[in-house]
Amino acid sequence: NSKRRTNKVKLPCGDMGLPWIGETVEFYKAQRSNQLFEEFFQPRMKKHGNIFKTKLMGSPTVVVNGAAANKFFMSNEFKLVVSSWPTSSVELMGKNSIMEKQGDSHRCLRSIVTSTLSVSGLTAMVPRMCGSIENHMQKNWLDREEISLYRSTKMLTFTIVLECLFGIEIVPETLFGVFERVLEGVLSPPVNVPWTKFARAKKARAEIEKVLVGEIRRKREAMEGGGEEEDDMLFSKLVAASIRGEITEEEVVDNVVLLVFAAHDTTSYAITMTFKMLANHPDCYSLLLKEHEEIASNKRAGEALTFEDVKKMEYTWQVARETMRLCPPIFGSFRKTITDINFEGVTIPKGWKVLWTTYGTHYDEKYFPDPMRFNPSRFADPVQAYAFIPFGGGPRLCAGYQLAKLNILVLVHYVVTRYNWSLVYPDEPILMDPLPFPSKGMPIKISPKCD
Numbered sequence: 145n146s147k148r149r150t151n152k153v154k155l156p157c158g159d160m161g162l163p164w165i166g167e168t169v170e171f172y173k174a175q176r177s178n179q180l181f182e183e184f185f186q187p188r189m190k191k192h193g194n195i196f197k198t199k200l201m202g203s204p205t206v207v208v209n210g211a212a213a214n215k216f217f218m219s220n221e222f223k224l225v226v227s228s229w230p231t232s233s234v235e236l237m238g239k240n241s242i243m244e245k246q247g248d249s250h251r252c253l254r255s256i257v258t259s260t261l262s263v264s265g266l267t268a269m270v271p272r273m274c275g276s277i278e279n280h281m282q283k284n285w286l287d288r289e290e291i292s293l294y295r296s297t298k299m300l301t302f303t304i305v306l307e308c309l310f311g312i313e314i315v316p317e318t319l320f321g322v323f324e325r326v327l328e329g330v331l332s333p334p335v336n337v338p339w340t341k342f343a344r345a346k347k348a349r350a351e352i353e354k355v356l357v358g359e360i361r362r363k364r365e366a367m368e369g370g371g372e373e374e375d376d377m378l379f380s381k382l383v384a385a386s387i388r389g390e391i392t393e394e395e396v397v398d399n400v401v402l403l404v405f406a407a408h409d410t411t412s413y414a415i416t417m418t419f420k421m422l423a424n425h426p427d428c429y430s431l432l433l434k435e436h437e438e439i440a441s442n443k444r445a446g447e448a449l450t451f452e453d454v455k456k457m458e459y460t461w462q463v464a465r466e467t468m469r470l471c472p473p474i475f476g477s478f479r480k481t482i483t484d485i486n487f488e489g490v491t492i493p494k495g496w497k498v499l500w501t502t503y504g505t506h507y508d509e510k511y512f513p514d515p516m517r518f519n520p521s522r523f524a525d526p527v528q529a530y531a532f533i534p535f536g537g538g539p540r541l542c543a544g545y546q547l548a549k550l551n552i553l554v555l556v557h558y559v560v561t562r563y564n565w566s567l568v569y570p571d572e573p574i575l576m577d578p579l580p581f582p583s584k585g586m587p588i589k590i591s592p593k594c595d
C-alpha cells in the first residue's frame with residue numbers, strides 16, 4: 145500500500161455526483177431500504193478502497209472503514225475532529241445536549257451520566273429494571289397470543305429510561321407518543337412551516353420541555369427546601385448539579401431529551417434483532433435457554449434478578465454482540481475536521497465531514513472470519529480494539545452502554561424463561577427511517593410456559 149504512505153495523496157474519489165447534492169439521493173435511497181452497505185458503501189469500497197470521498201447533503205465527506213481508521217478518528221475527537229450532527233437533530237435534541245458539548249462541559253455532563261452506571265448504580269438498577277419489565281408484561285403480554293415485539297420493547301425501553309435511569313415520576317405512556325413525534329423529525333429537513341415533520345417535531349419538543357421544566361422546578365424546590373435529598377437517580381443528580389451551578393436548567397432539559405432519544409430505538413432494535421437471530425438459529429437458542437434456565441433454577445418464584453445473575457449471562461451477551469455486529473442499530477456517525485488532517489498519507493482538509501461506519505469493519509473478514517455467518521461464540525475470545533464498534537469509541541463512546549447491556553440481558557431472561565415464542569414473519573424486511581426497524585413491528589406468537 146505504498147500509495148497511501150506518500151504524503152498528500154489525492155483522495156480516492158467516488159463519482160461525486162451533482163455539484164450540491166452529490167450522492168445524497170443514492171445514500172438516502174440505500175438507507176431507506178436498509179441497503180446502505182450493499183448499495184452504497186460496498187460498491188465504493190470495492191472501487192476505491194476503505195477510504196473514499198463522496199458528497200452528502202452539500203458537504204464533501206470522507207467515508208472511513210477499518211479498525212485503524214476507527215481508532216484514529218474516534219480517539220482524536222476534540223483534537224482533530226468534532227462530532228457533527230444535522231441541524232434538525234441539534235434543534236430537536238437541544239444545543240445544550242452532551243452530543244454538542246466539548247471539553248470541560250462535555251466531561252462534566254458525561255461524568256454525571258456515567259456516575260449512575262457505576263457498579264453500585266448497576267447493582268441497584270437490576271431489581272428496578274425487573275420491576276419495570278414485570279409491570280410491562282403484566283399490562284401488555286398477559287392473556288395475549290400475539291404482540292409486536294418491536295413496539296413492546298420500544299415502550300419498555302422508554303419506561304426503563306424514565307423509571308430506572310432518571311427516576312422521573314411521570315406515567316411513561318403520557319409522554320411516549322410525544323417523544324415519538326420528536327424522533328420523526330430528527331433527520332428531516334429543518335423547515336419550520338406547518339405540516340412538515342420538522343414543525344410537528346418542534347411542537348412535540350416544546351410539549352416535552354414544558355413537562356420537564358415543571359418537574360425540574362418541583363424537584364429543585366423540594367431539594368432546596370430540604371424535603372428531598374440527592375439520590376442515585378440521574379434526574380436527581382442533574383437537578384443537584386444545577387443547584388450547585390455546575391449546569392443550567394436548559395442543560396438538564398436537553399440532556400433528558402437526548403438520553404431518551406439515544407436509548408430508545410437503539411436498544412429496542414438490538415433486542416428485536418436478537419430474537420430474530422435466535423429464531424433463525426435454534427442451536428444458539430438452546431444454548432442461550434440453558435443459561436437462563438440455570439439462573440432461574442436458583443431463584444424463588446417471582447424473585448428479582450441481581451447484578452450477579454446478569455453477570456452469568458455470558459453466552460447471551462455473545463449472542464447480543466453478534467447480533468449488533470451483523471445488525472448494528474447505528475450505521476455510523478459523522479465528524480467534522482477542525483484542522484487539515486493527514487491519515488495514512490491521505491490529506492483531509494479542515495471543515496470536511498468524516499463518516500465512520502459500523503458495516504465497513506463489522507463485515508470485514510480480516511476482523512471477523514466468515515463475516516456474514518451468525519456465530520456468537522466468536523465473541524468468546526477478545527476482539528481487536530476498534531473492530532467491533534456498535535457503541536462507537538473514544539471520548540464519545542456510548543455513555544449508556546452498560547444500561548443497554550442490562551436492558552437487553554434482563555429482558556431476554558424474562559421472555560425466554562416465561563414464554564414460548566415464535567416469529568409471525570420469519571423474513572420480515574427491515575427498513576430505516578432514520579434508524580433501522582422491522583417493517584411490520586416484528587409480531588411474535590406467545591404462550592406462557594407452565595412453571
Ligand code: HEM
Pocket residue numbers: 227242243254257305309403404406407408410411414473474477478533534535536537539540541542543544545547548
Ligand atoms: C444498543 C443500544 C445502543 C447503541 C447501539 C448505542 C450506540 C451509540 C453510538 C454508536 C454512540 C456514539 C456516537 C458517535 O460517536 O457519534 C453513542 C453515543 C451515546 N449514547 Fe448510545 N447507544 C445505545 C444505547 C444507549 C443508551 C441506553 C443510552 C442512555 C441512556 C445511550 C446514551 C448515549 C449518549 C449520551 C451518547 C453520547 C456520548 C457522548 O457524546 O459523550 N445510548 N451511542
